[in-house]
Amino acid sequence: MKRTDSEVVEFIDDLLSSYDLTPNRAIFLYEHNNRIVNPNSPLIFIDYYKEDPDSWCLHFLPELVSSTAYVFGVSEDEIWECNEQVDVFLKNEDNYTFFGAREQFAFRYLGSHFAGSEDAKALIGLLFGDMSLTELVHSGLPLRYDYSTVPARLYDSLKKVNKEVPGVFHEGEKIVNLNVTTEHFISYPRFREYLLAFLKIARRIEDLFYKQLNSPLSPEEEREYNFYVLALDVRPVVMGSMNATTKVVSSLKSIYKEHHFDEITSYLRFDFWKAHLAEPWRCIEFTEDFDLAQQFFNYVPEAKAHFRNFSFASKHFICEYNWSDSINTSLDGEPERESFAIEKTESELEDDIEYSLRLSRMASPPKLGGIVVKEPEGRVFARNNPGLGPIALMANFEGGTAP
Amino acid sequence: MSELDLALCAGKRLRQLINENYSSQEEFAYDYGLEIRTVSRYINNGINKVNIIQELSEFFCVPFTSFFSTN
Numbered sequence: 001m002k003r004t005d006s007e008v009v010e011f012i013d014d015l016l017s018s019y020d021l022t023p024n025r026a027i028f029l030y031e032h033n034n035r036i037v038n039p040n041s042p043l044i045f046i047d048y049y050k051e052d053p054d055s056w057c058l059h060f061l062p063e064l065v066s067s068t069a070y071v072f073g074v075s076e077d078e079i080w081e082c083n084e085q086v087d088v089f090l091k092n093e094d095n096y097t098f099f100g101a102r103e104q105f106a107f108r109y110l111g112s113h114f115a116g117s118e119d120a121k122a123l124i125g126l127l128f129g130d131m132s133l134t135e136l137v138h139s140g141l142p143l144r145y146d147y148s149t150v151p152a153r154l155y156d157s158l159k160k161v162n163k164e165v166p167g168v169f170h171e172g173e174k175i176v177n178l179n180v181t182t183e184h185f186i187s188y189p190r191f192r193e194y195l196l197a198f199l200k201i202a203r204r205i206e207d208l209f210y211k212q213l214n215s216p217l218s219p220e221e222e223r224e225y226n227f228y229v230l231a232l233d234v235r236p237v238v239m240g241s242m243n244a245t246t247k248v249v250s251s252l253k254s255i256y257k258e259h260h261f262d263e264i265t266s267y268l269r270f271d272f273w274k275a276h277l278a279e280p281w282r283c284i285e286f287t288e289d290f291d292l293a294q295q296f297f298n299y300v301p302e303a304k305a306h307f308r309n310f311s312f313a314s315k316h317f318i319c320e321y322n323w324s325d326s327i328n329t330s331l332d333g334e335p336e337r338e339s340f341a342i343e344k345t346e347s348e349l350e351d352d353i354e355y356s357l358r359l360s361r362m363a364s365p366p367k368l369g370g371i372v373v374k375e376p377e378g379r380v381f382a383r384n385n386p387g388l389g390p391i392a393l394m395a396n397f398e399g400g401t402a403p
Numbered sequence: 404m405s406e407l408d409l410a411l412c413a414g415k416r417l418r419q420l421i422n423e424n425y426s427s428q429e430e431f432a433y434d435y436g437l438e439i440r441t442v443s444r445y446i447n448n449g450i451n452k453v454n455i456i457q458e459l460s461e462f463f464c465v466p467f468t469s470f471f472s473t474n
Contacts, residue, residue, distance in 0.1 A: 161453065164471050167406055168453055305436020312461055318454075339454040360461065365424040365434060368464055375433040383429075 003082045005061055011082040012068050018087060019099050019231045021071070071230075073223055098197035099231065101190050102278045109282060112184040115142040145348060147317075150180050153342050154319050161340075168340075170323040177337075178321040182344075183282070183313040185352050191285035194278075195292060201228050202299045206264045212249055213256055222246050233271045237378060244268050259381065263298075266378030270300045281307040287358035294371055301373035308363040315349070315356050316341035404471075410449030413456055413470040418446045420463045435462065 003011070069076040078086050090096045113136060114120070136143060155175060162169035188194070208217060208225040217225060228234070229244045236244045236252055249256075256267060280286050286293055297304055318341050326335040349356055364370035404412065421442075425431040428446070432439045450456055450470075460467045 161467075164468055165409060165453055301433075302436070304434060308436065308462065312458055315461075339452070341454060341457050360464075364462060364464055365431075367424045370434075373434055375430070380429075 003080065007082055008061060008065065008080060012064060012079065015068065015072070015087050018103065019227075020233070021230060070223065071227055073220070073227075097193065098201055101194035101197060104190060105188050105194060105278045105283075108186050108188055109278075112186050112282075113143060115144045144184065145182070145317075145344075147180055150317050150319065150342060151175060151178060153317075154178070154321070154340060157342055158340060170325055174324040175321045176324050176327060178319060181313065181318045181320075182316065183310050185284045185314060185355055186282055188283045188285060191280070191283045192289070192292070195280055195286075195296060198280075199295055199299070201232065202270060205229060205232070205234060205268070209244070209249065209264065209268060212246060213253060217246060229268075235269050235271060237265075237267060237269050237376070240269070259378070261377040261381070263374070263376055265299065265301060266376040269302075279303075279306065279310065281310055281359065284352070284355045287355045287362065290362065290371075293362060297371050297373050301376070304363070304371055304373045307371075311356075311359045311363040312341070314352070314359065316343055406451065407449065409471055410451040412472075413450040414446045414448065416470045416472070417442075417450065417459060420459075420465065421446075424463065 065076050065079045069079050072086065072090060074086050090099075111120075158169040205225065205228050208221055211217060211221075212225070226245050234244050235242060236248060238252065238255065239248065242248050261267070280293075280296060318339065320337045320339050322335055322337060326338075346353060361369045362371050366372045421428055421431045425434070428442050429439055432442045435442075445455075450459075456470050457467060460470060
């Protein structure tokens, strides 16, 4: 059946967004691999980072269809016909299990702030999951915690801590502009399948990365590798502004050959937890297999800091606030925010106590039973040799550590 | 103790905990997710934020109050 141009654009947009790709990035990859038929194509002048597909996708529809077909390794006809089976096929195929599982995971997480059955939480999450916690507290929706007790508990806790740390509590003053945040565990039955699928992709990226340093990849290997590094947002450590596509790796080959390091994290940065909010440590199942978790962190060592933050927040209500006298006496506008964490009670943690304790242990130093993360050799080498040009960028790579 | 003394005391305790659990401050910085210069600042200039000490005490599995003990 002949589809309208708008339908085709919508189909492509939906298809790409399932894999956290945008039309801009798909076309970028397409052009990056020299697949544009016409060297004078106006695509060359597109601002790839301008997120306004509606205004220009229609204009470049033939190129967009070609690039999407290339990215997914399907025929252009299937894209023109908006063949829904293309997406189902990709997600059911072994190599693409990760993406389908991730989508379900993110969907479940949206409902985690709410109370009720799993189905009810998922439904409310779908409708209201993007609201901030402060908005939710005033929304009247059924929430997992009773936040009305937090201000009084904060006041009492600060008064108590003031004995050790004078100045924390302001006698006779009020707590104002209070903002409370916290984190929750979710249960995800497909967790193991999800993490194993990620590891399978990570190992495939690793294999193809090393292979291309010595010999060219086949066209299908090239397509597969480029799809994965875009969908998982994998970047070269020495060039954090680009994805580590075959063309980028080729341009860095001389640096890679000059400095040999054993682990892939010295060359590539797997960044998927930041881009996709599908952080595996949010699942209670994550705490049940230490070895599997360790394998995950071998690819994303920098994620341990994010995981530690989550572990802390899952056990506490994190309160940001001001004292009323700070507001009154501040001479330069907004006074600095104070922050203090209130421990959740056993009844608030309910069934999560066991997971919470296990997660805290996993987030602790290795000597205390925590996950081991090793600083990539490349970063250590770069820090100790600051005069070595591009390789020295590793030491100061933006985003190398958690905020 | 003054606020400055308390902050310095907390920095000293952090140094002690790093020495007990890591082979270097760099190793701790990477594991915890801090810039090395931030770790140096905490150790040398002290820690003056209660919430930072709360997180460190949870991480090292030690009581919050141990950061203010002069022993």
